[in-house]
Amino acid sequence: MNRSRPNILITGTPGTGKTTTSELVARELGFRHINVGEWVREKGLHSGWNQEFECFDLDEDKVCDALEDLMAEGGNVVDHHGCDFFPERWFDLVAVLQTNNTELYDRLQKRGYSAQKISENVECEIMLVVLEEASESYRPEIVKPLSSDNTDDLERNVGLIVGWVRGMIGAAAAGAAAGQQQHQQR
Numbered sequence: 001m002n003r004s005r006p007n008i009l010i011t012g013t014p015g016t017g018k019t020t021t022s023e024l025v026a027r028e029l030g031f032r033h034i035n036v037g038e039w040v041r042e043k044g045l046h047s048g049w050n051q052e053f054e055c056f057d058l059d060e061d062k063v064c065d066a067l068e069d070l071m072a073e074g075g076n077v078v079d080h081h082g083c084d085f086f087p088e089r090w091f092d093l094v095a096v097l098q099t100n101n102t103e104l105y106d107r108l109q110k111r112g113y114s115a116q117k118i119s120e121n122v123e124c125e126i127m128l129v130v131l132e133e134a135s136e137s138y139r140p141e142i143v144k145p146l147s148s149d150n151t152d153d154l155e156r157n158v159g160l161i162v163g164w165v166r167g168m169i170g171a172a173a174a175g176a177a178a179g180q181q182q183h184q185q186r
């Protein structure tokens, strides 16, 4: 980790709890929560509305350019359902949230998604598409699949992620102190 604070990516199929989890993690750590979907809409980081998929076509270059300086600074919780187009070097931890089919179906229905969009997303979850994408894009030791079926899971996941991040910050601080001591002894 060559930034003062780590960056975390919280990913997963829509409805698995990324935003809910990211908000709680960011609040607890005092990190910045970046909801990529909202940034895309608010800052126009897209190339127009996709009628078929009922969403904006995200412009990957625009998104990466908009995030680069913040990611170099560190202390970000990035919340997005895709994860293969971000530079690998940006993230120190990638949490992949997973939800069982019935629960996911209910959450997406409550969100008002069309039947087609619900089935596409549930299928994506069954096929472990996001986990596979994360596993292909990042080192296996930083990719953490986490069940997100209920509020107990939510609480546990927030605690785990916060604990991992504090561990990284502590290890980096200890490494820096040891390096400084060695330097002084020379």
Ligand code: DAT
Binding pocket: 012, 013, 014, 015, 016, 017, 018, 019, 020, 021, 107, 148, 149, 150, 151, 152, 153, 154
């Ligand atoms: P996402 O950002 O992945 O699309 P969300 O955070 O908006 O998902 O959550 C979708 C809905 O599900 C929302 O009403 C909150 C609820 N929810 C999220 N995580 C949950 C969990 N672990 N247990 C129960 N409900 C959860």
